[in-house]
Amino acid sequence: MKNILVRFSCSLLLAGFLMACGQGQQSTENSEATDTTEIAEAPRAPDLPPPAESSTHFSNVIGWKDGQTPKAPDGFVVTEYARDLDNPRQTYVLPNGDVLVVESQTERKGIVKKVSSVVSGQAQSEASGKSANRITLLRDTNQDGKPDVRQTFLDGLNQPFGMLLVGTTFYVANTDGLLTFPYQTGQTRITANGKSILSLPAGGYNNHWTRNLIASADGSQIYISVGSGSNVAEHGMEHEANRANILEINPDGTGLRVFASGLRNPVGMAWNPVTSALWTAVNERDELGDDLVPDYITSVKEGAFYGWPYSYYGQNEDPRRKGERPDLVKKAIVPDVAVGSHTASLGLAFYDKDAFPAKYHNGAFVGQRGSWNRSAFAGYKVIFVPFSNGKPSGKPEDFLTGFIIDDKDVHGRPVGVTVLPDGSLLVADDAGRRIWRVSAKR
Numbered sequence: 001m002k003n004i005l006v007r008f009s010c011s012l013l014l015a016g017f018l019m020a021c022g023q024g025q026q027s028t029e030n031s032e033a034t035d036t037t038e039i040a041e042a043p044r045a046p047d048l049p050p051p052a053e054s055s056t057h058f059s060n061v062i063g064w065k066d067g068q069t070p071k072a073p074d075g076f077v078v079t080e081y082a083r084d085l086d087n088p089r090q091t092y093v094l095p096n097g098d099v100l101v102v103e104s105q106t107e108r109k110g111i112v113k114k115v116s117s118v119v120s121g122q123a124q125s126e127a128s129g130k131s132a133n134r135i136t137l138l139r140d141t142n143q144d145g146k147p148d149v150r151q152t153f154l155d156g157l158n159q160p161f162g163m164l165l166v167g168t169t170f171y172v173a174n175t176d177g178l179l180t181f182p183y184q185t186g187q188t189r190i191t192a193n194g195k196s197i198l199s200l201p202a203g204g205y206n207n208h209w210t211r212n213l214i215a216s217a218d219g220s221q222i223y224i225s226v227g228s229g230s231n232v233a234e235h236g237m238e239h240e241a242n243r244a245n246i247l248e249i250n251p252d253g254t255g256l257r258v259f260a261s262g263l264r265n266p267v268g269m270a271w272n273p274v275t276s277a278l279w280t281a282v283n284e285r286d287e288l289g290d291d292l293v294p295d296y297i298t299s300v301k302e303g304a305f306y307g308w309p310y311s312y313y314g315q316n317e318d319p320r321r322k323g324e325r326p327d328l329v330k331k332a333i334v335p336d337v338a339v340g341s342h343t344a345s346l347g348l349a350f351y352d353k354d355a356f357p358a359k360y361h362n363g364a365f366v367g368q369r370g371s372w373n374r375s376a377f378a379g380y381k382v383i384f385v386p387f388s389n390g391k392p393s394g395k396p397e398d399f400l401t402g403f404i405i406d407d408k409d410v411h412g413r414p415v416g417v418t419v420l421p422d423g424s425l426l427v428a429d430d431a432g433r434r435i436w437r438v439s440a441k442r
Contacts, residue, residue, distance in 0.1 A: 053289060070411075
């Protein structure tokens with residue numbers, strides 16, 4: 001009886017988390033998360049369902065017709081910032097306001113992988129073929145919210161993703177290493193050869209080739225996100241060296257160390273504007289059912305372990321790794337905010353401007369590229385997580401929607417989110433080949 005009462009009490013305390021896992025939810029878009037009270041106090045593991053049969057349901061991307069745009073809440077305007085880009089996944093703003101767009105994608109090498117992607121439907125869900133391996137510069141010279149200069153900034157790369165400027169050094173994170181280039185303000189193209197300062201493990205499960213970058217406020221340290229090379233270490237941990245981690249290095253590439261581990265696929269990284277803590281968006285594991293495992297955003301604690309591959313969302317042991325590392329399961333950190341299972345939450349940006357209404361100030365925008373390992377679509381939108389005093393203070397809510405058409409077709413798939421100096425928000429829609437700009441009505 002005592003155990004029953006304990007379980008009943010815990011379920012009451014954690015009831016606000018049920019929607020985050022999609023339990024019992026019929027909507028094709030799933031973004032419910034923990035309730036306000038528990039977020040404000042401390043993160044707690046949601047009451048997750050047991051593992052279940054896995055589903056595969058790839059979307060069919062049909063693109064956008066002229067005049068079509070995603071949908072934002074009342075009080076906002078969505079406009080097309082750029083189009084006809086080759087799988088734009090991430091944007092970065094230089095100090096002079098120029099916007100850099102990285103154009104790169106998964107490359108399926110070998111006839112078996114290519115045929116498999118066609119048969120499964122994956123080929124219709126995302127770009128296929130050779131990666132553009134390019135960074136494009138967009139410049140809005142008259143400040144009308146639409147760039148009028150478009151220039152190849154850097155090419156000849158190897159599945160680039162992360163971009164970073166520290167002083168006069170421009171960094172690019174290729175899938176297999178970190179390069180540096182000299183840069184001068186206003187430069188529209190880099191022609192110098194890059195200098196390799198760090199090798200990174202290449203290849204990986206699904207889209208785990210992305211390597212993101214962010215620097216400390218003083219530029220003394222650089223952080224690199226590296227996703228796992230597998231779903232749940234099915235090939236052995238010996239193949240996961242320096243993976244499923246956020247790494248830290250000095251600006252010259254020396255001093256490599258693991259800053260935080262057990263993060264299956266951390267992609268989005270951002271500094272909390274109030275607490276100055278590093279936060280990341282993490283794409284969690286597959287093949288445990290529709291409602292496992294919730295993707296999440298979380299503050300990143302130095303030296304912390306977040307569970308992968310042995311457990312998920314705290315001490316929930318993965319049945320495929322059962323009994324292997326109880327010591328690590330015991331120390332696994334519970335993430336801060338669940339943002340829905342299989343949403344492919346990859347983009348993260350804190351709103352540190354004041355052009356949007358006050359409720360958005362210092363909150364977080366999360367780009368959700370969308371599910372494939374779920375019977376009904378989840379993600380395919382940008383959500384907003386409100387913050388107060390530097391801490392999550394409410395449930396995630398839809399912000400940019402309209403990507404899903406029905407239970408088969410979608411217009412596009414949002415990934416990177418970036419706040420512009422004027423306070424508007426850029427959203428990179430890789431499959432839709434667009435960059436969207438969301439601004440507040442004047």
